[in-house]
Amino acid sequence: MADNPTADMQAAAPAKRKGVKRRAFLIGGVAVVGAGLFGITIADSNAAKSAKARLEADGGYSFATWLKIGEDDSITIYSPHTDIGQGSNTGLAQMLAEELDAAWDQVRVVSAPAEPAFANVGLGRAFLADMTGQPAIINGIPQSFLSFLARQMNLQMTGGSTALRFTGRVTFQNVGAATRLALIETAAKRLDVPADELTTQDSHVIHAKSGRALRYGELAAEAATLSLDNPPKLKDPAQYRIMRQSMQRLDIPAKVDGSAQYGIDFSVPDMRVATIMAAPVRGGKLTSVDTAPALAVKGVEKVIKLDDAVAVVAKGYWPAISGLRALTPQFSDGGNGGISTASIFKAQGDLMAKGDADSTAGDGDVQAGLGAKPIEATYQVPFLHHAMMEPFALTAHFKDGKLNIWGGMQDPLASKMMAVDVSGLDADDVTFHPMMIGGSFGRRLPMYMEIVGQVTKLAMQLPYPVKLIWSREEEVAQGAYRPQSSAALKASLTKEKRITAYRNDYAQPESAESETVFPYTLPAVSRRHFAHVSNQQTGAWRSVNSTQQGFYNESFMDELAHAAGEDPVVFRRNHLKAGSRHLRVLDEVAARSGWGSPLPAGTGRGVALVESFRTIVAHVIEASVGDDGMPKVHKVTTVVDAGSIVNPDAAMAQIEGGTIMGLSSAIGEAITLENGAVQQSNLADYPLLKMAGAPLVMDIHFLNSGADMGGIGEPGVPPAAPALANALFAATGKRVRNLPILTQAKA
Amino acid sequence: MAIQTSINGKPVALAAEPDTPLLWVIREELGLTGTKFGCGIAACGACTVHVNGEPTRSCNLPVSEVAGKSITTIEGLKSADGMLHAVQKAWISAQVPQCGYCQSGQIMAAVALIEKTGSPSDAQIDEAMTNICRCGTYPRIRKAIHAATGQAAKAAKPAEGGA
Numbered sequence: 001m002a003d004n005p006t007a008d009m010q011a012a013a014p015a016k017r018k019g020v021k022r023r024a025f026l027i028g029g030v031a032v033v034g035a036g037l038f039g040i041t042i043a044d045s046n047a048a049k050s051a052k053a054r055l056e057a058d059g060g061y062s063f064a065t066w067l068k069i070g071e072d073d074s075i076t077i078y079s080p081h082t083d084i085g086q087g088s089n090t091g092l093a094q095m096l097a098e099e100l101d102a103a104w105d106q107v108r109v110v111s112a113p114a115e116p117a118f119a120n121v122g123l124g125r126a127f128l129a130d131m132t133g134q135p136a137i138i139n140g141i142p143q144s145f146l147s148f149l150a151r152q153m154n155l156q157m158t159g160g161s162t163a164l165r166f167t168g169r170v171t172f173q174n175v176g177a178a179t180r181l182a183l184i185e186t187a188a189k190r191l192d193v194p195a196d197e198l199t200t201q202d203s204h205v206i207h208a209k210s211g212r213a214l215r216y217g218e219l220a221a222e223a224a225t226l227s228l229d230n231p232p233k234l235k236d237p238a239q240y241r242i243m244r245q246s247m248q249r250l251d252i253p254a255k256v257d258g259s260a261q262y263g264i265d266f267s268v269p270d271m272r273v274a275t276i277m278a279a280p281v282r283g284g285k286l287t288s289v290d291t292a293p294a295l296a297v298k299g300v301e302k303v304i305k306l307d308d309a310v311a312v313v314a315k316g317y318w319p320a321i322s323g324l325r326a327l328t329p330q331f332s333d334g335g336n337g338g339i340s341t342a343s344i345f346k347a348q349g350d351l352m353a354k355g356d357a358d359s360t361a362g363d364g365d366v367q368a369g370l371g372a373k374p375i376e377a378t379y380q381v382p383f384l385h386h387a388m389m390e391p392f393a394l395t396a397h398f399k400d401g402k403l404n405i406w407g408g409m410q411d412p413l414a415s416k417m418m419a420v421d422v423s424g425l426d427a428d429d430v431t432f433h434p435m436m437i438g439g440s441f442g443r444r445l446p447m448y449m450e451i452v453g454q455v456t457k458l459a460m461q462l463p464y465p466v467k468l469i470w471s472r473e474e475e476v477a478q479g480a481y482r483p484q485s486s487a488a489l490k491a492s493l494t495k496e497k498r499i500t501a502y503r504n505d506y507a508q509p510e511s512a513e514s515e516t517v518f519p520y521t522l523p524a525v526s527r528r529h530f531a532h533v534s535n536q537q538t539g540a541w542r543s544v545n546s547t548q549q550g551f552y553n554e555s556f557m558d559e560l561a562h563a564a565g566e567d568p569v570v571f572r573r574n575h576l577k578a579g580s581r582h583l584r585v586l587d588e589v590a591a592r593s594g595w596g597s598p599l600p601a602g603t604g605r606g607v608a609l610v611e612s613f614r615t616i617v618a619h620v621i622e623a624s625v626g627d628d629g630m631p632k633v634h635k636v637t638t639v640v641d642a643g644s645i646v647n648p649d650a651a652m653a654q655i656e657g658g659t660i661m662g663l664s665s666a667i668g669e670a671i672t673l674e675n676g677a678v679q680q681s682n683l684a685d686y687p688l689l690k691m692a693g694a695p696l697v698m699d700i701h702f703l704n705s706g707a708d709m710g711g712i713g714e715p716g717v718p719p720a721a722p723a724l725a726n727a728l729f730a731a732t733g734k735r736v737r738n739l740p741i742l743t744q745a746k747a
Numbered sequence: 748m749a750i751q752t753s754i755n756g757k758p759v760a761l762a763a764e765p766d767t768p769l770l771w772v773i774r775e776e777l778g779l780t781g782t783k784f785g786c787g788i789a790a791c792g793a794c795t796v797h798v799n800g801e802p803t804r805s806c807n808l809p810v811s812e813v814a815g816k817s818i819t820t821i822e823g824l825k826s827a828d829g830m831l832h833a834v835q836k837a838w839i840s841a842q843v844p845q846c847g848y849c850q851s852g853q854i855m856a857a858v859a860l861i862e863k864t865g866s867p868s869d870a871q872i873d874e875a876m877t878n879i880c881r882c883g884t885y886p887r888i889r890k891a892i893h894a895a896t897g898q899a900a901k902a903a904k905p906a907e908g909g910a
């Protein structure tokens with residue numbers, strides 16, 4: 001991010017450095033808390049002032065822009081993250097409400113406006129390497145992880161399992177604690193008692209001695225004008241009553257009665273609906289299109305040609321898609337017409353065979369350690385589609401020089417800035433209205449949200465609001481896929497069944513180093529990245545590179561265990577550091593899964609252990625192969641060390657869902673290319689796991705190790721594929737080295 | 748010519764072209780957005796509604812085919828006094844939804860299954876509940892269906908062998 005700051009950041013940075021006294025804690029009229037910690041918010045006091053005015057327009061008193069307390073005691077929390085269904089907004093509210101001592105039933109969360117004053121400062125803070133005095137939590141983050149985030153990062157981004165770890169711990173807990181102190185100070189003055197005689201509970205400041213209590217709502221107006229001299233002290237976790245509890249998610253009631261409004265549900269009067277088709281071979285351009293067949297469809301109003309796509313605008317989605325299907329647009333292939341799945345695998349294999357790596361990591365003399373006859377295996381994984389259930393859909397309206405856009409993206413602020421770029425308008429004339437998101441898994445991150453540019457271009461030339469909806473066919477064909485990737489692994493073993501050297505060569509567009517944690521202690525380890533770029537757009541797919549790397553390393557460790565003639569759990573144990581968190585997770589999963597106990601004939605057990613986003617997850621899977629060749633997962637036992645957990649039930653749901661997504665991709669999912677274009681057309685030929693394929697028994701345990709909080713949205717995914725592949729090897733003797741398993745079974 | 752039908756107990760005359768899928772009539776003409784568009788080919792079930800009580804994927808069903816029939820959407824599940832359906836309550840208790848986008852369809856499929864079978868077995872749930880949930884909420888959907896039909900949460904069963 002530092003290399004490519006947004007205009008807002010550039011404007012903000014000098015003010016921040018000059019004008020702010022670190023460690024001053026203000027929560028006053030300019031809506032500022034914690035100068036030392038929240039530099040970006042205070043950097044632009046005009047933005048902060050207008051944010052405060054905006055929040056208080058309908059009553060109540062704003063604290064630090066993230067919190068508003070109403071005279072009726074209502075508590076509104078403004079989240080800069082997009083809750084994609086992972087429960088992060090509920091978790092953030094729990095963190096703020098805990099430190100505030102709020103009455104939980106009065107708390108609600110809304111999306112923060114897509115404006116710089118509401119930028120995600122916890123995350124932003126993590127990237128400003130030149131800032132000093134950062135809280136310990138940020139010091140503990142490895143630079144490699146920051147560099148991953150720096151690639152993904154914009155200031156309202158949700159991703160990298162960061163919401164609670166950064167925004168929550170760095171910002172929201174401090175805002176809650178600081179506001180609580182301001183409320184106490186106000187109450188002390190009003191009751192004319194020393195502040196240290198006051199306590200707080202359920203949105204009241206209480207003076208036990210005199211039996212008096214004041215509501216937060218009656219203190220808020222005055223408290224919001226106070227400035228604090230020192231940063232607040234956060235609670236001892238032993239006092240928690242909201243955090244670490246399984247509070248029901250605040251977003252769920254609207255999701256069971258159909259009232260939740262997603263981006264695709266937005267409408268305004270006079271709105272038209274458009275749908276679009278981009279060049280099937282990525283990199284191609286629109287060369288010609290006869291618009292007449294679309295215009296002949298009743299309800300179609302306009303056909304709009306873009307550089308690389310054609311869009312049909314109509315009175316509704318059905319005439320729009322019918323019109324689009326009536327067209328036979330001609331596209332060039334950008335010189336990519338020869339690219340196929342096979343050609344990519346071949347090119348990746350050739351690169352690795354040549355041995356000229358783009359980057360290397362690890363240590364020790366691997367070449368010497370491998371010796372003359374190492375054990376070798378090659379693995380391949382395909383492009384994966386995110387398959388979020390809500391297709392891309394945004395509504396845009398350009399009127400009187402102002403552009404408004406409504407919809408759900410993982411980074412509303414970056415979405416706004418992209419619309420600013422595409423439209424050529426001033427940032428002040430563009431507003432992005434964030435809405436609920438029907439799944440994302442990485443697809444709606446800033447680098448790949450081409451729909452923002454498309455809908456902006458449409459709106460700029462239409463006199464009415466337009467909602468652009470991508471068909472599922474467009475979603476499948478124009479993804480930001482998990483990269484197709486190949487790996488060649490080598491290792492040698494001693495007579496004592498110990499690994500002497502371990503090499504992981506892999507080919508794909510980008511280095512996976514920042515998402516790879518290799519937990520085993522070996523004399524020599526090497527990871528070498530061979531950069532291969534195809535014409536496809538590749539992106540972050542839930543857990544990012546941890547899925548491929550987890551599959552490669554944990555499959556190969558299994559192969560090495562079998563080559564050594566040792567039990568896969570024992571073999572892993574022998575290469576893990578005594579007393580390590582990884583070892584504890586492995587031991588727990590072995591014990592809880594009944595590792596080693598007898599299974600029915602034809603059923604096997606497999607284990608895999610992967611750390612990602614600072615959370616360690618091990619799965620033991622029991623699986624067999626049905627008569628139809630389908631792998632059947634009977635039981636998954638999981639142990640998770642995420643340090644500490646804000647909402648245990650929501651965390652459980654994330655591990656359940658992540659595991660199932662990992663199994664789904666391992667069993668059936670693949671995007672393949674022929675003649676430069678994606679071959680899959682819809683969900684019929686991109687099979688996702690359904691109820692009948694999901695494990696009937698999922699037994700998940702969390703270890704509260706007390707380590708720094710890890711992510712929870714992603715880490716359930718990576719160990720699922722290797723644990724299943726290892727279980728199938730145990731069941732059938734056949735090793736799965738290429739995913740998905742189904743194509744291999746059919747072949 | 749208007750197509751006469753009934754939505755959530757109310758008679759309506761629909762102006763849509765007869766080949767328009769029921770989904771888009773529900774969403775765009777009637778403004779009932781709880782029923783979702785997922786794939787357009789009846790593969791994912793996000794668009795599931797009840798047509799004469801039968802769970803039906805509305806994204807590729809021409810509206811002309813529902814003339815004279817009775818349609819229920821997620822918005823019509825609540826009782827007249829606004830109380831949630833038992834299945835909706837079970838969905839909240841089990842904290843089923845994540846992104847929530849597929850859940851209207853899942854709930855409509857579950858209500859139909861329960862109306863048909865009373866108290867469905869795991870095998871019946873596997874057979875009937877074919878809607879896709881990318882977030883992977885299947886274990887909780889199963890749990891909520893059992894809970895809504897008064898079945899205690901199933902104890903962990905031993906793995907059924909593949910042999």
